[in-house]
Amino acid sequence: MEYQINGNESDTAICSVNETTREYHDSITVNNTSIETKKCSNEKRKDFLSWDDFFMATAFLVAKRSKDPVTQVGACIVTPDKKIVGTGYNGMPIGCNDDDFPWCKNNPSKLDNKYFYVCHAEMNAVLNKNSMDVRNCTMYVALFPCNECAKIIIQAGIKEIVYMSDKYSFKPEMVAAKRMFKASGVSTRQHIPSKQHLVLDFSEINSNMTQMPSTPDKSNYN
Numbered sequence: 222m223e224y225q226i227n228g229n230e231s232d233t234a235i236c237s238v239n240e241t242t243r244e245y246h247d248s249i250t251v252n253n254t255s256i257e258t259k260k261c262s263n264e265k266r267k268d269f270l271s272w273d274d275f276f277m278a279t280a281f282l283v284a285k286r287s288k289d290p291v292t293q294v295g296a297c298i299v300t301p302d303k304k305i306v307g308t309g310y311n312g313m314p315i316g317c318n319d320d321d322f323p324w325c326k327n328n329p330s331k332l333d334n335k336y337f338y339v340c341h342a343e344m345n346a347v348l349n350k351n352s353m354d355v356r357n358c359t360m361y362v363a364l365f366p367c368n369e370c371a372k373i374i375i376q377a378g379i380k381e382i383v384y385m386s387d388k389y390s391f392k393p394e395m396v397a398a399k400r401m402f403k404a405s406g407v408s409t410r411q412h413i414p415s416k417q418h419l420v421l422d423f424s425e426i427n428s429n430m431t432q433m434p435s436t437p438d439k440s441n442y443n
C-alpha cells in the first residue's frame with residue numbers, strides 16, 4: 222500500500238508499506254529534491270548493545286582520556302538499576318602537571334617512573350562518583366583491579382567487578398586483590414564482548430533516515 226502526503230508544491234512524502242512484512246520504504250521530496258530513505262521495519266533494532274557491552278564500551282571510551290602512553294584504563298560504575306554514577310581513567314593527581322610528571326615505566330630510579338604518581342582508573346571512578354554512595358554497584362573496568370584499588374572498591378561497597386583483561390594475573394597485587402574480593406563477597410566475572418570492534422561514526426547521524434518522517438502538521442497545507 223502506498224501513502225502520499227502532499228505538503229506545499231515542492232514537498233511530498235511517499236511511504237509504501239508491505240502489509241505482510243510490515244516493512245516500509247519511504248521517499249520524501251523537499252524543495253523538488255527527492256530523498257530516498259532506507260527500507261525500514263516496524264520491528265525494533267536487533268543489534269543494539271547489551272547492557273554489559275554498553276558499560277564496558279563506556280569504560281573503554283573513558284580510557285581514551287588517559288595520557289598514559291602505554292596503558293589506558295577506564296572504569297565505569299553502574300547502579301543495580303543501570304545508571305552510570307561514576308567514571309574514571311588513569312591519570313596524574315589534580316595539580317600534578319602531566320607534562321612534568323614522568324610517564325616512564327622502567328627508569329632505574331623509581332621516582333622517575335609513573336607508578337608512584339598515577340591514580341588508577343578504579344580509584345578515580347569511585348572518587349568521581351556523582352551519587353551519595355556506590356554501595357551495591359557494579360564496576361566495569363578494562364583491567365582486573367590491583368590490591369590498592371580492591372581496598373577502595375570493597376570499602377565503597379561495590380559488589381561486582383566486570384573486567385575485560387586479567388593480563389597481570391600473575392602479579393602479587395592481583396592475587397591479593399582476588400583474595401580480598403573473595404573474603405568480602407565482591408564477585409568478579411570476565412566480560413566477553415559480543416563484537417571485538419565497536420566503531421563510532423559521527424557522520425552516521427546525517428546519513429539516510431532510518432525512521433518515518435514525523436507526521437506533517439496539516440494546518441500548514443492547503
Ligand SMILES: O=c1ccn([C@H]2C[C@H](O)[C@@H](COP(=O)(O)O)O2)c(=O)[nH]1
Pocket residue numbers: 289291292293294310311312326335339340341342343364365366367370
Ligand atoms: O587496575 C589498574 C592497573 C593499572 N592502571 C594504570 C596505572 C598505569 O597508568 C597503567 C599501567 O601501566 P603499565 O605500563 O601497563 O604497567 O595502568 C589502572 O588504572 N588500573
